[in-house]
Amino acid sequence: GEVALVADINESNVVTLAEVPAGVSATLDLNGKTITAGKDGYAIENRGELTIKNNGVIYGVVYAEGTSAKTTINGGTYNALTNWVFLNSQGASLTINDATINGGSSYPIYSYDANSKLVINDATVNATFGCINAYGTNGTVEINGGTFQMTGVQGKTSHIAYFSNVDAVINGGTFDKTAKSWLMGAATGKNITFVINGGTFRGFVNQPEMTVDT
Numbered sequence: 471g472e473v474a475l476v477a478d479i480n481e482s483n484v485v486t487l488a489e490v491p492a493g494v495s496a497t498l499d500l501n502g503k504t505i506t507a508g509k510d511g512y513a514i515e516n517r518g519e520l521t522i523k524n525n526g527v528i529y530g531v532v533y534a535e536g537t538s539a540k541t542t543i544n545g546g547t548y549n550a551l552t553n554w555v556f557l558n559s560q561g562a563s564l565t566i567n568d569a570t571i572n573g574g575s576s577y578p579i580y581s582y583d584a585n586s587k588l589v590i591n592d593a594t595v596n597a598t599f600g601c602i603n604a605y606g607t608n609g610t611v612e613i614n615g616g617t618f619q620m621t622g623v624q625g626k627t628s629h630i631a632y633f634s635n636v637d638a639v640i641n642g643g644t645f646d647k648t649a650k651s652w653l654m655g656a657a658t659g660k661n662i663t664f665v666i667n668g669g670t671f672r673g674f675v676n677q678p679e680m681t682v683d684t
Contacts, residue, residue, distance in 0.1 A: 478504045487512070507528075532555065534556075536561060536562060539561075550573050570594045575599060582603070601631060605635055645672065
């Protein structure tokens, strides 16, 4: 079913504000409203099929778990309260379309564990430590445009995008970092396919154990 917000939600003492169980299909229309989760809590946990659409703001984590979990983001602004914004795990699929994502003290987008899938279409991601971290056997990442900017932390190793044991394809986008840190990175000794078909890259590209086709 579909639910449209009619007022802001602020539940700082609740660990998880909403859950979508496996086998359930749900659409959340932000409708210009704001959802604020607890400092270390999840705004939404998804194990079914979840679509979040329209303008609005979420403060907190959108978490997906399991091969039955499919999350589609169509617009909106998503902010980290502490560390993460999107956690996509255990074979879940996450597609982000035309959203703005503001990170905290860690990568705002994590896609991890075996067979997890991440697709980003024209998102704007602003982060301090890094924008995307993807790892897990047979995981996939596809980036089709957008702006990914990282200010970085001097003295700490960080990357706009970091990959391990995944197949990653970048078909376009602008990737820019403003501090002394790596732009792209891959874990040494891991099985990684990394293909760049287009995009603008400003910074250093670290390429251990990685193939790059242009």
